[in-house]
Amino acid sequence: MKRSLLYQPLYFLFWVLYFIAARTIFLLYHDNRTQELSQNDLWTIFTKGLRLDFSFSAYVSAIPFLAILATTLFPGLLVRKFIRLYTYSVLVLLSVLMVADLELYTYWGFRLDSTPMQYLNTPGEMAASAAGAPILLLSIIALATSLVFALLFRFTFDYKNYHLNFSKFTYAGIALLFSALLVLPMRGGWQQIPINQSVVYFSENPYANHAGLNMPWNLMDTMLKYNEETRNPYHYMDHEEAARKVAELYTATADSSEKILRVKRPNVLFIILESYTAKFIESLGGEPGVTPNLDQLASEGISFTKLYSSGDRSEKGMVALLSGYPVQTTTSIIKNPKKTEKLPHLSQVFKQAGYGTSYYYGGELEFANIRSYLQNGKYDRLIDKHDFPAESYNSKWGAHDHVLFERVLQDLNTEKQPFFSTVYTLSSHEPFEIPIPAKFKGDKTSDKFKNSVYYTDWALGQFIDQARQQTWWDSTLVVLVADHGHPLPYDDPNYRSTKFRIPFILTGGALAEKGHTIETIGSQTDIATTLLYQLDLPYQDFKWGRNLMAKSSYPFAFYVFRDGFTFITPGKVVSYDNIGKKPILKGKGVTREQLEYGKAYMQYSFEDFVRK
Structure with missing residues (x-):
């Protein structure tokens, strides 16, 4: 039997090892792309990917850590059995998601994220997409990964192999400290900016960057953003009408733009x-x-x-x-x-x-x-x-x-x-x-x-x-x-030009x-x-x-603020509140046509974002 003081850090390590193995499986499964990477690329993929691995390991570890804290105060709780069942369940779930990610990347070219949510209403399309997948191979990978790590957990990381060697109040303080410390890897460190996908991006090769991602972390992150990125809340008119109006805004006149450079290929310093x-x-x-x-x-x-x-x-x-x-x-x-x-x-x-x-x-x-x-x-x-x-x-x-x-x-x-x-x-x-x-x-x-x-x-x-x-x-x-x-310095309202x-x-x-x-x-x-x-x-x-140095048939500026937009033409400004469904500011001379152009731009540009 081993002392319980070691258990929480070791449990966290268990999940880090799992995610390192999952990244290795991803690279092996896509061996044709992996062979294009250098040894330095592979090293960087694993070293940079560790930060996301630590982050999601902390999220997965949070419930067992809190369960251990609870049992120090209430010894009758069956915490060892709970952690075992929890760990096995999460292992199976993550391994199934892992193999889904392996095959979907082959067709989509990006890691598993919230995209499948878009197909829940069309299960036939989902089934058709999976029809060509090597189901047997993927099932073997999921089963083997789950079994290997279940055995590793059973003989090395199972809480029943550890014993309490402190008073319950002392260990409660220790358990509370370990639970609190999880916040650090969750956010990726002490730095001001919480962790995001950027930490693994280092290469011009998108595959190298994608390989560094922790798939369940990426899935969790995109699921939290799902409604913001998959639904267009701005429907003022038919899609075709919005597209037509936006096209009118970009109708080019005869290009009379003068050239302002005396060098054909100048250096460009963009500050x-x-x-x-x-x-x-x-x-x-x-x-x-x-x-x-x-x-x-x-x-x-x-x-x-x-x-x-x-x-x-x-x-x-x-x-x-x-x-x-x-x-x-x-x-x-x-x-x-x-x-x-x-x-x-x-x-x-x-x-x-x-x-x-x-x-x-x-x-x-x-x-x-x-x-x-x-x-x-x-x-x-x-x-x-x-x-x-x-x-x-x-x-x-x-x-x-x-x-x-x-x-x-x-x-x-x-x-x-x-x-x-x-x-x-x-x-x-x-x-x-x-x-x-x-x-x-x-x-x-x-x-x-x-x-x-x-x-x-x-x-x-x-x-x-x-x-x-x-x-x-x-x-x-x-x-x-x-x-x-x-x-x-004047505390302008959020919409003010x-x-x-x-x-x-x-x-x-x-x-x-x-x-x-x-x-x-x-x-x-x-x-x-x-x-x-x-x-x-x-x-x-x-x-x-648009080329601002060429004549325009409809000069305009468009900007957005929190759930609203402003559309500016020469001498005329209109700001629209998308929640209240009415203009916040409607300057003198603003026509209904100008407001409709602004709505069309808002609708069509956000739709373009959703479809990317």
């Missing part, structure tokens, strides 16, 4: 500014003195003065900017790697054109599943918080912006040209901590926010001044745009036309198309974008 609201940008009518460097760049380059973010969250703005894809109201496509695999990516287009690609962020790329999205974009190199010294961090997010820009400058000086490099700042995100003295007085949150915007502008100005002295500057186009706006208005500036040595302002109304989803058109690169896959 995304965290929370940069137009309310702090003097050249856009905002408060003077907060962004003097950005204002100077706007006067020297081309400034789009009527651009709106597509959403109000960082991960949503990123997809709108880099994939030209509309934002969802109650969820975000970036949460689902299976869906983001189907999105176009600026990085992919540039890579196919011979560009080197890189992405720089001072924070954690696991935030909001960003890493999986970027990995699907096939960037050559991803730089994040862990590539910067800890002393450069603020208290919450990661490396300060001037440190980020220093690293970018250092790397670009040795980068193969042409390059497409994305840089994402973070210091102007709350808690608005900055490493330089505050420029503006005041301790209110709005004052701190203003100072953080000023600091990022200061860091940007230093970076641009040094970049101008580099050999690559004259052949570089710099794109400056915000990921989203901000309700501060002033919250969503952001800068979009083109500058750099590769720019031929300078000192222009463009007043065409647009959204973040239009930026990728506008950029690719200027570079004579294919933009047809970016179906939700």
